[in-house]
Amino acid sequence: MKEYILQNYHYIVENNLINKRRHTMKRTKLQAGFTLIELIAVMVILAILAAVVIPRITSVQEGAYESNVVNMYGAIRNYVSNEALRNAVSSGRGMETYTNPVSEVAEYYLDLWIKDYDTDKWSQTCDADGGNSANSAAGAGVAGTPGSILFKYEPHGIGQNVKKDNYWIEYFPCTSAAAAADGYAYDTFELIAYKDRTNADGNAAGEQDDLTFTMTEVGRALERQIAGAVQDGP
Numbered sequence: 588m589k590e591y592i593l594q595n596y597h598y599i600v601e602n603n604l605i606n607k608r609r610h611t612m613k614r615t616k617l618q619a620g621f622t623l624i625e626l627i628a629v630m631v632i633l634a635i636l637a638a639v640v641i642p643r644i645t646s647v648q649e650g651a652y653e654s655n656v657v658n659m660y661g662a663i664r665n666y667v668s669n670e671a672l673r674n675a676v677s678s679g680r681g682m683e684t685y686t687n688p689v690s691e692v693a694e695y696y697l698d699l700w701i702k703d704y705d706t707d708k709w710s711q712t713c714d715a716d717g718g719n720s721a722n723s724a725a726g727a728g729v730a731g732t733p734g735s736i737l738f739k740y741e742p743h744g745i746g747q748n749v750k751k752d753n754y755w756i757e758y759f760p761c762t763s764a765a766a767a768a769d770g771y772a773y774d775t776f777e778l779i780a781y782k783d784r785t786n787a788d789g790n791a792a793g794e795q796d797d798l799t800f801t802m803t804e805v806g807r808a809l810e811r812q813i814a815g816a817v818q819d820g821p
Contacts, residue, residue, distance in 0.1 A: 648752075652740070652742045652752045652754070653754070653782070653813060655740065655742070656740050656754040656756065656780050656813065656816070657780065657813065657815065657816050659701070659704070659709070659738065659740070659756060659780075660756055660778065660780045660813075660816040662700075662701055663700060663701070663738070663756060663758060663778060664778055664818065666700045666701075667685055667686060667700075667758065667776060667778070670685070670686055671683040671684060671685050674686075682771065682774065683774065684760075684771070684772070684773045684774060685760040685761075685773045685774070685775065685776040686760060686773075687733050687734050687760050687772075687773055688713050688715070688733075688734035688735070688736050688758075688759070689713075689715050689734050690713060691712070691713045691714070691715060692713075693710070693711065693712060694710065694711050695711070695713065696711055696713065696736050697709060697710070697711035697738065707744055707745060708740060708741055708742055708744065708745060709738065709739070709740055709741075709745075710738075710739045710741070710745055711736060711737065711738045711739070712736075712737050712739075713734060713735065713736050713737070714734065714735050714737075714802055715734045716732040716733070716734065716735075717732075717734065717735030717737075717759065717802035718731075718732060718733040718734060718735035718759025718760070718761075718777070718802070719731070719732060719733075719759075719803075719804065720732075720733055720759075720760070720761040720762050720772075720820065720821065721761075721762075721764075721821045722761075722762040722763060722764050722766070722767040722772075722821060723762050723767060723772055724762065724767065724770060724771060724772040725767075726767050726768075727764040727767040727768055728764075728767075729767070731761075731762055731772065733759045733760045733761070733772075733773065734759060734760075735757060735758070735759040735802050736757070736758045736759065737755060737756075737757050737800060737802070738755065738756040738757075738758075739753070739754075739755055739800075740753065740754040740755070740756075741753055748798065750795060750796040750797065750798060751796055752796070753782075753783040753796045753798060754780060754781065754782055754783060754813070755780070755781040755783060755800045755810060756778070756779070756780045756781070756816075757777070757778070757779055757781070757800070757802070757807070758776065758777070758778045759776065759777055759820070760772075760773035760775070760776045760777075760820075761773070761775045761776055761777055761820030761821050762774060762775070762821070763775050763821055764821065775820050775821065776818065776820055777818060777819055777820030778817075778818040779807075779812055779813075779816065779817050779818065779819065780812070780813040780816035780817070781800070781807070781810035781811060781812055781813065782810065782811040782813060783796040783797065783798065783799075783800070783810060784796060784797070784809065784810060784811055785797045785809070786809050787808060787809055787811075
């Protein structure tokens with residue numbers, strides 16, 4: 588009987604020691620953390636995610652900015668088109684003519700035409716003779732210099748001077764050769780949305796925003812036109 592009790596005692600003691608060793612080994616393994624191979628695997632996965640996800644987020648943001656510009660372009664186009672119809676009725680001449688802007692007060696036309704816009708991101712200027720038309724009321728082929736309105740979109744905030752994701756929309760009335768022959772002006776218009784850039788060289792330096800828009804044919808050619816937001820006048 589004594590031997591049986593001793594055997595059971597030894598068995599219990601040995602089991603306790605084995606369980607303690609197992610518990611200690613488990614704690615040691617948990618405390619050890621990741622192995623070098625596991626850390627490398629995690630780093631590789633994070634690098635892959637960064638390479639795939641970050642550019643996509645950037646692309647989505649840029650797409651949203653351009654979408655805002657296209658929406659503004661559509662709102663401006665609708666306004667000037669409707670105003671031309673009103674001019675046809677109110678003038679009594681039955682001819683659609685587009686507004687020739689003359690007020691150089693900042694945001695004058697933005698407030699008049701749009702009213703509900705983000706004042707922290709949109710601004711507007713006007714040059715009373717900044718536009719250019721191949722024809723004028725003086726005749727076909729006689730160039731005209733109508734007023735030009737320039738809308739600027741700075742999604743990162745006006746006055747922050749962030750040279751990234753900036754856009755322009757330019758409007759000015761134009762005169763077709765047919766209207767010039769008939770002795771009147773501004774029967775059509777030019778309205779184009781542009782992505783800001785330094786030049787049209789096609790390299791990274793050229794695509795860099797410079798926050799500058801020049802109201803000349805050469806200056807306009809430096810910017811990138813936005814597909815689907817181009818109404819080119821004569």
